[in-house]
Amino acid sequence: MYTEKVIAEFTNPENVGEIADADGVGEVGSPACGDIMKIYLKIEGDKITDARFQTFGCAAAIASSSMTTRMIRGMPLSEAWEFSNADVVDALGGLPPAKVHCSVLARDAVRAAINDYRTRRGLEPRETGSSRCCDGAGCGSKPEND
Amino acid sequence: MNDQDQRPVYMDHAATTFMKPEILAAMAPYFSRYFGNPSSLYRFARESRKGVEGAREAVGAALGASTDEIFFTAGGSEADNWAIKGAALANRERGDHIVTSAIEHHAVLHTCEWLEKQGFSVTYLPVDEFGRVDPGDVGEAITDRTTLVSVMTANNEIGTIQPVAEIGKVAHDHGVLFHTDAVQAVGAVPIDVERMGIDLLSLSGHKFYGPKGTGALYIRRGTRIENLIHGGGQERGRRAGTENVPGIVGLGRAIELATADIEGHNRRIAAMRDRLVRGILGSIPDARLNGHPTERLVNNASFSFRYVEGESILLLLDARGICASTGSACSSGSLEPSHVLLATGLSHEEAHGSLRLTLGDANTAEDIDYVLEILPDAIGRLRRISPLTPAHARIPEVD
Numbered sequence: 001m002y003t004e005k006v007i008a009e010f011t012n013p014e015n016v017g018e019i020a021d022a023d024g025v026g027e028v029g030s031p032a033c034g035d036i037m038k039i040y041l042k043i044e045g046d047k048i049t050d051a052r053f054q055t056f057g058c059a060a061a062i063a064s065s066s067m068t069t070r071m072i073r074g075m076p077l078s079e080a081w082e083f084s085n086a087d088v089v090d091a092l093g094g095l096p097p098a099k100v101h102c103s104v105l106a107r108d109a110v111r112a113a114i115n116d117y118r119t120r121r122g123l124e125p126r127e128t129g130s131s132r133c134c135d136g137a138g139c140g141s142k143p144e145n146d
Numbered sequence: 147m148n149d150q151d152q153r154p155v156y157m158d159h160a161a162t163t164f165m166k167p168e169i170l171a172a173m174a175p176y177f178s179r180y181f182g183n184p185s186s187l188y189r190f191a192r193e194s195r196k197g198v199e200g201a202r203e204a205v206g207a208a209l210g211a212s213t214d215e216i217f218f219t220a221g222g223s224e225a226d227n228w229a230i231k232g233a234a235l236a237n238r239e240r241g242d243h244i245v246t247s248a249i250e251h252h253a254v255l256h257t258c259e260w261l262e263k264q265g266f267s268v269t270y271l272p273v274d275e276f277g278r279v280d281p282g283d284v285g286e287a288i289t290d291r292t293t294l295v296s297v298m299t300a301n302n303e304i305g306t307i308q309p310v311a312e313i314g315k316v317a318h319d320h321g322v323l324f325h326t327d328a329v330q331a332v333g334a335v336p337i338d339v340e341r342m343g344i345d346l347l348s349l350s351g352h353k354f355y356g357p358k359g360t361g362a363l364y365i366r367r368g369t370r371i372e373n374l375i376h377g378g379g380q381e382r383g384r385r386a387g388t389e390n391v392p393g394i395v396g397l398g399r400a401i402e403l404a405t406a407d408i409e410g411h412n413r414r415i416a417a418m419r420d421r422l423v424r425g426i427l428g429s430i431p432d433a434r435l436n437g438h439p440t441e442r443l444v445n446n447a448s449f450s451f452r453y454v455e456g457e458s459i460l461l462l463l464d465a466r467g468i469c470a471s472t473g474s475a476c477s478s479g480s481l482e483p484s485h486v487l488l489a490t491g492l493s494h495e496e497a498h499g500s501l502r503l504t505l506g507d508a509n510t511a512e513d514i515d516y517v518l519e520i521l522p523d524a525i526g527r528l529r530r531i532s533p534l535t536p537a538h539a540r541i542p543e544v545d
Binding site: 027031061 | 160162251329330453454455457458462465474483493494495498530531532533534
C-alpha cells in the first residue's frame with residue numbers, strides 16, 4: 001500500500017534527533033491519536049539552516065517527517081510557512097488516502113516550530129490551520145480482520 | 147546476510163494458516179473427479195455426498211457432538227451471524243436481550259449492533275486486565291428478557307481463554323442459550339459441547355490448516371434457531387446453497403488432524419512461544435505481554451512496546467521477512483486502536499504500540515532465534531526516532 005519511496009524514507013530516515021540549541025521547536029499530535037511529531041529548527045537570518053525531527057507514529061508519519069525536514073532545509077521562513085503537505089506527498093510518490101493526514105501533521109509541526117521561533121523573538125504567532133487527530137480517516141494488517 | 151533478509155518467518159497464524167499438503171490431497175479429488183452435486187440422485191453424486199458426510203462425522207467427533215448437530219457454512223463469520231441472529235429472532239417472543247463481551251470478534255459485535263438496530267438490547271460485559279469475563283457478571287447481566295449469551299472460547303488478539311464451561315453453566319441455570327465463537331480455539335483448546343454446556347459453536351477451517359471459506363455451526367439438538375441463508379434444502383433444510391464439497395472435505399480432514407493430539411501439539415508450540423516471550427521481555431525494556439499469563443492460547447504472544455507505533459514495527463519486521471500483526475489504529479483505517487486491548491485497560495499509546503505474534507505448526511526454534519535477533523533492533527530503531535522514549539528505554543544500536 002506504500003510506494004517504494006515511502007518505504008525507503010521510512011526505513012532510512014534522515015535528520016532524526018533533537019537540536020539542543022534549536023531556535024524553534026514545534027510539536028503536534030498526541031499519543032492517543034497514535035502520532036506525535038516534533039520538529040526542531042535552527043534559523044539564521046531568515047533562513048532555516050538545520051531541521052531535525054522526532055516522531056512517534058506509523059511509517060507514513062516517519063517518512064513525512066523525514067522528507068519534510070529534508071525539503072525545508074535552506075528555505076526562507078516565509079517559504080517554509082507556505083510549504084504544503086501536497087509537496088511532501090508528491091516527494092514521497094503519493095500516500096494512501098487514509099495516511100494523507102500524516103503529511104498535514106508534518107506541515108503543522110513546521111508551522112508550530114516557526115511560531116515558536118516568532119514567540120521567542122517577541123513576535124505574534126501566525127494563524128495556523130488547526131491540526132486534528134486523525135480526522136476520522138485513521139492513520140493494513142489488523143486482528144479485527146482475522 | 148542477504149539470505150537472512152529474505153527469510154520468510156510467518157508468525158500470523160491467528161490471521162490464517164497455510165494449508166497442510168495432506169489436507170489439500172484429501173480435497174483434490176472433489177474438484178473435478180467427484181464433482182457431482184451431493185443433492186443429485188444418481189450414483190455418481192454418491193461420492194460427493196460421502197465426502198460431505200465423512201467431514202460432518204469428523205467435526206462432530208472433534209466437538210463431542212452428533213453428526214446431525216453439525217451444519218457447514220462459508221466460514222466463521224457466517225456461523226457467528228447465523229448463531230446470533232438465528233437464535234435472537236427464533237426466540238423473540240420469549241425475550242429480546244443478549245449478553246456478550248466487550249472483546250468479541252467483530253463478527254459477533256457487529257451482529258449484536260445490527261440486532262440493536264432491530265430493537266434488541268445487548269449487554270457488553272467488561273473483562274479484567276487479562277481479558278477474562280467473570281462468569282458471575284454473566285449471571286448478573288441475565289434478565290427475564292435474556293435469550294442468548296455469546297462469549298468467545300478464546301480471543302484472537304490476546305489469546306485469553308474464557309471460562310467457557312462456567313459461563314455455559316450460568317447460562318443454562320437461567321434457561322438461556324449459550325453460543326461460543328471457537329474460531330481461534332479449535333485445535334488448541336479441547337472442546338466438549340456437553341461438558342461445557344454449549345448450545346451453539348462457531349468454527350472456521352482456515353484457522354487450523356484447512357481451506358478458507360469453510361466453517362461450521364454446531365447446533366444442539368432442539369435449539370430454536372431461524373435459518374440465515376434461505377434457498378434449497380441443503381444441510382437438512384437449515385442452510386441453503388450447494389455444498390462446497392472440496393472445502394468441506396478439507397475442513398473435515400483439517401479438524402481430524404488438529405484435534406488428534408492437542409496436548410502434544412500444545413506442548414511443542416508452548417515451548418517455542420514461552421522462549422519467544424521470555425526473550426522479548428528480557429531484551430526490550432518497557433514491554434508487556436498482553437492477555438492472561440497462563441490461560442491463553444499456546445500460540446499467542448501479544449505485546450505492547452511503549453513509545454513506538456505498531457504499523458512501523460510491522461513494516462520493519464516485514465522488511466526482514468517476518469509476518470506479524472498489530473492492534474494499532476494506524477494499520478486499520480479506523481480511528482480507534484484495538485477494542486480488545488482498550489477493554490483490558492491499556493492506554494491508547496500502549497494499544498498503538500501492540501504487536502501480535504502467533505505461532506503455527508511450521509515454525510521452528512530457528513524462527514524464534516531469528517525474531518529474537520530482529521525485533522529488539524526494530525524497536526530500538528523506532529525508539530531512537532520517537533520523542534517519547536526516555537533514556538532507560540533506549541536499546542543500543544547493533545552493527
